[in-house]
Amino acid sequence: MQKEDDILVLEFQLGNKKALASLVKKWHLIFCKKAYWLVKDADVAKDIAQESWQVIIDKIETLNDVSRFGSWALRIVYSKSLDHLRIRSKERLRVSNTVEQQIGIVETYKENNTLKEVLLKAVKQLPGQQQVVVRLFYTQSYSLKEISETLSISVGTTKSRLYNAREKLKLILKYHNYET
Missing domain, CATH: 1.10.10.10 (Winged helix-like DNA-binding domain superfamily/Winged helix DNA-binding domain)
Incomplete structure (x- = not known):
């Protein structure tokens, strides 16, 4: 299984676009599940997996040790998921601050x-x-x-x-x- 990934990553790095399709077929659901485990929203998890694929495609040329593809790619998904959670947390804080300001206005x-x-x-x-x-x-x-x-x-x-x-x-x- 690991060797199959290694070969697919090498082939994609060498320009074989079909190798990417095979990687996506094998890993996309895993990425979605990992993102869902963190963000608890299926639609957002799918978006995160898609964004992660974009990063992976853009940066796969920099992956020197192809045997590390799985952990490297999952780290990207994890980082994207945390980015989403940080943004959502900031939005909630902004909303909370806005509400508190409105309470102050109403109270005056x-x-x-x-x-x-x-x-x-x-x-x-x-x-x-x-x-x-x-x-x-x-x-x-x-x-x-x-x-x-x-x-x-x-x-x-x-x-x-x-x-x-x-x-x-x-x-x-x-x-x-x-x-x-």
């Missing part, structure tokens, strides 16, 4: 302080994921699609979180005699 308005305090307390009682969706939707005027893209979740999940948040807010506000 003086009019209707009592109602605003009750609303803010009610929103703070929601689970974190629902808080973010509510704040992006109502204070930032993000569309459902924009929220789903920002949070890297589906539109359906966004709708579900917003619906569940509204239902919980209704119960909380009803408890405080602020019926909607």
Whole structure:
């Protein structure tokens, strides 16, 4: 098995494009599984595997020890997966900071302080994921699609979180005699 990879890598380095097709056929699913193991999203894992192939094709000429192809290629997939996780983490931090800024803006308005305090307390009682969706939707005027893209979740999940948040807010506000 290892010798087969060695031969395919050497043939590709020498210009045989069919050797690449054989490598892709053998390794692509392995790359997808490795990326999925890290990012836990099948579509993103497929994208990472595809991006990894592009890097592998561009840099395979620099691979001197063809017997190291598997570990070298998996390291590229691993690095691409970590890059994706870092970017997603930065996006979430940015969203969180934006939400915190919006909370500050909402809290600075003086009019209707009592109602605003009750609303803010009610929103703070929601689970974190629902808080973010509510704040992006109502204070930032993000569309459902924009929220789903920002949070890297589906539109359906966004709708579900917003619906569940509204239902919980209704119960909380009803408890405080602020019926909607």
